[in-house]
Amino acid sequence: MKYKAIGRSGLISSNLSLGTMIFGEDSDRSTPEADAIKMIDQYLAQGGNHIDTADGYAKGRSEEIVGKAVKGKRENLIIATKVRFPTSDDVNDVGLSRYHIIQGVEQSLNRLNTDRIDLLYVHCWDPITPLDETVRALDDLVRSGKVRYLGLSNFKAWQSMKAQALCDQLGAGRFIAGQYQYSLVKRDIEHEFFDLFESEGLGLMPWGPLGGGFLTGKYERSGPTSGRIATTHEGTEESWARRNTEKNWKILDAVKEVAAKHNASPVQIALAWVLSKQVVSSLVIGARTMTQLEDNLKANEVTLDKVDLATLNELSTSDELYPYRFISSYGKRKF
Ligand SMILES: NC(=O)c1ccc[n+]([C@@H]2O[C@H](COP(=O)([O-])OP(=O)(O)OC[C@H]3O[C@@H](n4cnc5c(N)ncnc54)[C@H](OP(=O)(O)O)[C@@H]3O)[C@@H](O)[C@H]2O)c1
Numbered sequence: 664m665k666y667k668a669i670g671r672s673g674l675i676s677s678n679l680s681l682g683t684m685i686f687g688e689d690s691d692r693s694t695p696e697a698d699a700i701k702m703i704d705q706y707l708a709q710g711g712n713h714i715d716t717a718d719g720y721a722k723g724r725s726e727e728i729v730g731k732a733v734k735g736k737r738e739n740l741i742i743a744t745k746v747r748f749p750t751s752d753d754v755n756d757v758g759l760s761r762y763h764i765i766q767g768v769e770q771s772l773n774r775l776n777t778d779r780i781d782l783l784y785v786h787c788w789d790p791i792t793p794l795d796e797t798v799r800a801l802d803d804l805v806r807s808g809k810v811r812y813l814g815l816s817n818f819k820a821w822q823s824m825k826a827q828a829l830c831d832q833l834g835a836g837r838f839i840a841g842q843y844q845y846s847l848v849k850r851d852i853e854h855e856f857f858d859l860f861e862s863e864g865l866g867l868m869p870w871g872p873l874g875g876g877f878l879t880g881k882y883e884r885s886g887p888t889s890g891r892i893a894t895t896h897e898g899t900e901e902s903w904a905r906r907n908t909e910k911n912w913k914i915l916d917a918v919k920e921v922a923a924k925h926n927a928s929p930v931q932i933a934l935a936w937v938l939s940k941q942v943v944s945s946l947v948i949g950a951r952t953m954t955q956l957e958d959n960l961k962a963n964e965v966t967l968d969k970v971d972l973a974t975l976n977e978l979s980t981s982d983e984l985y986p987y988r989f990i991s992s993y994g995k996r997k998f
Pocket residue numbers: 681682683684685692715716786816817842843869870871872873874875876877879881889890891892930947948949950951954955956958959
């Protein structure tokens with residue numbers, strides 16, 4: 664395992680964080696609790712110190728499983744969670760209001776069975792709550808000791824900049840991390856966010872580094888038969904239509920060639936490419952099984968050379984601009 668400071672902060676994270684979005688989920692793409700606990704143990708045994716969850720993952724089950732798995736070994740770990748998406752049908756159990764943030768954090772602390780959240784992300788923009796209310800509520804939580812560091816996720820560039828500037832204006836602690844989708848098949852954040860993160864001291868924590876599994880090489884052009892992309896319905900983030908493009912197949916062919924050269928798996932190459940970006944503080948792994956986890960954790964054993972990087976960079980370069988339609992719809996709120 665390798666270690667890096669998160670953004671412009673003194674918090675040192677393993678460069679691979681463990682994503683837990685599907686732990687305990689009620690679906691056929693999930694990781695059952697007993698397996699999830701073994702995977703967390705294995706990740707920690709290999710030197711990982713950073714577990715990523717959210718209040719909404721598996722309706723709170725993910726946080727509960729993390730809480731159980733780290734019992735007795737919590738002290739030196741970074742536990743990251745998130746607040747913003749609905750946690751019930753109540754009109755106030757959603758968003759970035761002072762009301763919901765404080766209540767959400769109390770509930771997360773209970774589920775995680777801990778007295779502090781090391782890194783709390785605002786999961787997505789809230790179009791209703793004034794940002795100064797959000798920043799002040801977050802700062803109060805940091806001052807109370809219940810939260811140690813702050814991150815933001817999926818905000819547009821202007822929203823991130825406004826949030827960071829408000830922290831300065833209000834004398835509040837700044838955000839240290841930005842969690843965004845980033846992979847060889849999703850590079851849109853490079854245009855605005857790499858500069859922004861560097862200038863504002865935010866570490867990039869990429870989610871979806873394998874494009875939901877596309878970059879594993881387990882899908883054929885003829886169509887998926889199993890795996891997340893096979894079971895995700897049309898029009899959603901990991902639908903087949905969204906991944907099945909000529910450009911993506913060419914990227915995957917190149918990933919496989921580089922993998923053969925390094926005697927590594929396509930997964931390790933796709934992750935090593937993300938890790939090669941200086942702006943990345945810690946990549947959020949999304950393994951569903953122990954075998955997948957072990958494959959993903961070997962990404963640190965691969966060092967891509969200049970030729971590999973040039974080939975992969977050139978084939979995957981993208982003019983797309985953030986935000987794309989999925990993030991725009993995440994931001995909506997109705998009551
Ligand atoms: N901030 C946000 O808005 C946000 C959003 C999404 C995720 N996240 C975080 O980021 C983490 C990772 O995101 P992600 O799950 O989208 O990542 P991903 O790595 O792009 O996709 C993970 C999926 O790919 C497949 N896979 C992973 N490793 C594999 C391997 N070695 N061999 C074959 N298949 C493999 C598995 O699905 P199948 O086996 O079912 O095919 C797995 O569920 C999440 O757990 C969560 O913590 C954050």
